Amino acid sequence: MAKTPVQFRLNGADKAVFVDGGENLLNALRRGIGDMSAKFGCGQGTCGVCTVLIDGEPRLACLTLAETCAGRTIETALGLAEGPNLKPLQEAFMERFAAQCGFCTSGMLMAAKALLDRNPSPTREDVAEAISGNICRCTGYEPIIDAILDAASKRGGQPSGEQGRARI
């Protein structure tokens, strides 16, 4: 069957990829484009390791039909760091030992970014809610919640918006 071309913006750059009918966004990112930062976990929308942002909203790439992403803006964990320079959110994860095996980390980072972009000073409860769709089997979640709260306080009441976004 013919492939369908899909164009979207990925981490600030225009991308085009050919997708099969019914192909999910996770496959299109990993196999089509080579962005391996979103992981394949369950393929059922249960584990959250494939969490990406589409037009700023957290989405599960494994449940997103790739064709529906034409013209949208997609952000993955690959877009967080600039070369060797990590963003404060990533540094907070490192400082707080919020990653052990690391498999859930890219999804956790994107779920956290979605929260902090919208709510720069979240409560502990807000953070638990924001990562409630992301399963971690190593840390027991507490170090992850601490890291996200640290990243929020380091931003220090910065109003959300483009400037706040750039710093995360």
Added chain:
Amino acid sequence: MTVQVKTFGSLSEAAAALASDRAARFFSGGTLLMRAINEGDQTIATLVRVTDPSYCQIRNEGARIAIGAGVRMVDILASRDLAFLHPVARVVGGPAVRAMATVGGNLFAPSPYGDLAAALLALEAMVMVQGSYGGPQQVPLEQFLSGRERSGSLVLAVSVPRPGPDAFRFRKAARVRPKGVSVISIAAHLPLAGGRIAGARIAYGAMAPTPIRARAVERTLEGRSLDAAGIAPALAVAAEGTSPATDALASAWYRREVAAIHLRRLLLGEG
């Protein structure tokens, strides 16, 4: 096998495409269908999508509110008119699922999913469907749910009456917080007349293959007061008419056993 994706600009074209192809499924939020496709479901040959903006609109219609089938959980949470449904939409999945899952899709969610459908059932929602010919038709949600697997028609919207203040209540029992799948969910519409319950509507999620009305409970609540003594007879028949599944979350026995406890907590407003 790959599937063919057909996107239409209007609801009537999409409904015609859906009705003309037995292997076609309507694609709304994707949280149910993409799971099946990712698992290699060979029965899905065509996905029908629609870009008609009315599919995703929330419209005020006097005493009722029409919710487009493409309205997502996050859209409900952003709507002041739908504040009575916020406690329901808030406990569906995690944030990413809520940004994808739609009202129309929830009507097809297999047990133990479908908390929103249970809430809509207690509100006696009407489902607006479009078949292959003729105009849209309204079907009571209960009737729609009993034949949902073979309907072949497109769900356009769901219409609910605006409940009175504090007349609508919802409770979901899950093993994990904040995000967990239902052991049981209960929705109650409890209009009061002179301090007595008049026309109660109670619906359960995860207590049968589809959300169901708890008719024995409704009958027993009629004319009673909303206190421990008043609801006692209703609690005694809480599990009547239910046929829950045994799954990884709970056994059928357990679900029937705890139904009265959660019903009591919901009716008395206990934590």
